[in-house]
Amino acid sequence: MTLLSPAVDARPEAPEARGEVSRKVLNRLRGGGSGRLPLAADIARCAPYGEDLQLALHLCYELHHRGFAGVPDNLEWDPGLLGVRALMEHRFESALRHDCRHCPEVEEALAALLVEPVDGTGVSRFLMSSGELWHLREYVALRSVHQLREADPQLWVIPRLRGRAKAAMVAVEYDEYGSGRAERMHSRLYAELMADLGLDPSYGRHVDMAGAEVLAASNVMSLFGMHRRLRGALVGHFAVLETTSPPAASRIATAMRRAGAGPAAQRYFEEHVEADAVHEQLVRREVVGGLLEDEPDLAPDVAFGIAAACFLEDRIGGRVLDAWSRGESALRSPLPPPSGNEP
DSSP states (O other): OOOOOOGGGGGOOOOOOHHHHHHHHHHHHHTTTTOOEEEEEEEHTSOOTTTTHHHHHHHHHTTTTTTOOOOOOOGGGGGHHHHHHHHHHHHHHHHHHHOOOOOOOOHHHHHHHTTOTTTOOOOHHHHHHOOOOOHHHHHHHHHHHHTTTTTTHHHTTGGGHHHHHHHHHHHHHHHHTTGGGGGGGGGHHHHHHHHHHTTOOOTTTTGGGOOHHHHHHHHHHHHHHHHHHGHHHHHHHHHHHHHHHHHHHHHHHHHEEEEEEEEHHHHHHHHHHHHHHHHHHHHHIIIIHHHHHHHHGGHHHHHHHHHHHHHHHHHHHHHHHHHHTTTSSSSOOOOOOOOOOOO
C-alpha cells in the first residue's frame, strides 16, 4: 500500500480566477462573505461552457464538498452566493438542454452505450495504443478533479429515490467507498495511483491545470445531484459512468502496464474493470429500471442525463486528443516534474 501524507486530505487552496465572474466569486470567498458578487448581466455574458463560468460554478459547488482553506464553513449557505449559483446553473443547464435536445429515448440510449465501434477513437484507445508516460500523467491529473471525491455528488440522490432504485444505488455506492474499508475507497486508490505516477495526490491540487471541459464534466454531477427535480438526470448520468467504465479502464490498465507505471497505478483501473461490470447491470436493471417503474414520467430526464454525460465527455476527449495529436500538453499549465518516488 502506498503511504500518503495526511496533507493529502486537507482542504485545498482556492484556484486562481479565470475571468470577471470567477474573480468576484473568489473575492467573496476570500473576504469571508464580503465583496461584490457578479450581476446577472455579467453571468449572461459568460460562455456557458467557458473557463470563467465553469470555474465559478466549481467554487460554489466545492463549498458543499470539502470547502477551501481559509474560507468559513457558513458561506456554504450564503444567500448571495446561492443566488449567483442559481443564475450560473440556469445558464449551464439551458445550454445542455439545447445541445442535447435530440437525445434518444432511455432504452435506445442505454443500448448504444454497450456498442463500441471497431474503429472507434477516444482517449482510452489513444493511451492503450500510443500513450507515453507523460500522457498518462496528464490524463490522471485531469481526472483527479472528480476522482478524488469519487461518488460524492451521486450520494445526494439517494434520499430522493425509493424501493429498488434506492437499494441498488446504495449497493453500488457501498462498493465505491471500499465496502466499509477506508483503504479500499476508490478515491484512496486513485490517490495511490497518482503517487505511483509522481503526481501530488492532494485533493484539489490540479484544478488550476484543468480546462473548462473537465470542470463542466465535474460540475454537472453536482448540478444534477443537488436538485431534486434533476434526480432522473443524475440517474441517467450515473448509468453512463458505470456502463462505459469497464472497457475504458481495461484499455488504460494495459497502457499503465506497458509504461511501467507501478502497482497502484495498475490496481485502480483493474479494480474498475471487474467492479463496474457488475455495477453496470445493477444500475441498468435496478436503479434506472426501478426509478422508471416508480416514476415513469422521469424518462425524459434520464435520457437527458445520459446525453449530457456523453456530450461533456466528448468535449473532454476532443480537447485532450487535439492537444496530444500536436505533441502538446492538454493542461492549462505544465505538471511539475515527477517527485522521484515513482518507478
